[in-house]
Amino acid sequence: MTNHVTIAEMGPRDGLQNEKRPINVATKIALVDRLSGCGLPFVEAGAFVSPKWVPQMAGSAGVMAGITRREGTKYPVLTPNMKGYDAAKEAGAEIVAVFGAASESFSQKNTNCSIAEGFERFAPILEAAKVDGIQVRGYVSCVLGCPYEGDVPVAKVVEVSKRLYDMGCYEISLGDTIGVGTPGKARAMLRSVASEVPMAALACHFHDTYGQALANLFACLEEGVRVIDSSVSGLGGCPYANGATGNVATEDVIYMLEGLGMTTGVDLAKLMDVSRWISSELGREIGARVTKARTN
């Protein structure tokens, strides 16, 4: 099994979407460019969602227009419906992402529709993307628990993941949206999904609310996952998951992977500089343990 792990950097999207203070487009562009400058292969640059629902992502077209696209880095954006897809295509997105959930209540709160209605919105996106040569990633939220329903049946996670994969998503990102998972549960969930969707097409997207994300990722790496979603300085949180903190910090993931003899192609020292810079821009404490330990 390969020792290389692909890091999907979430900072400019999942990381910023919940920030209450307005962040100007220039700062977002600088963040994306600094992140790609660290060698990150995948920097989620924004979301073409309703600005009434998530005001912070309103400037995503400006971000896509202003970034300097680096060879070797992809800049996916979220697209909940065809309106978002059309705008993402116009902005030159090479990858878009649809996002569903394994929990009905979360689907309603996050996207104002049921899980089934969500699939009806995704179908034309996948059809259009095929014609346009755009890749589609699929997110599944609440794979280890829901802020409204509590426990979520693994069978539902498997069903939603398989359906997204069968529709044509090239990769399914399994989201522990509120960070409640523990390693045994994360491993069992991943194993179940991998019985229906190839492991090579799965990613782990763990928020660190309960401090379990690294342990959960370690268990999933042992199972064979090789794509990890994370956010510089651990920025972020979902606006429709009260109390949920950011994604696991990218620096902490890379430090762990390097210790395990695994490679990412990302320059950790440079990334820590980006983490210090964005934390100071946002007036936040550094959210990565590794960066904190190496900052005076």
Ligand code: HMG
């Ligand atoms: P709705 O209100 O049901 O949509 O929202 P609608 O079709 O009835 O339209 C209402 C208004 O929104 C209209 O404007 C539309 O034009 C506009 P009006 O006529 O009232 O002026 N609209 C849009 N504007 C811009 N871009 C669009 C768009 N679509 C409609 N694409 C909708 C439904 C899905 C749009 C809304 O609920 C929404 O935008 N939700 C997004 C929520 C979101 O972004 N959540 C965070 C990302 S998901 C996440 O963080 C989880 C993840 O990280 C994984 C994990 O951690 O689990 C991925």
Ligand code: MG
């Ligand atoms: Mg998330």
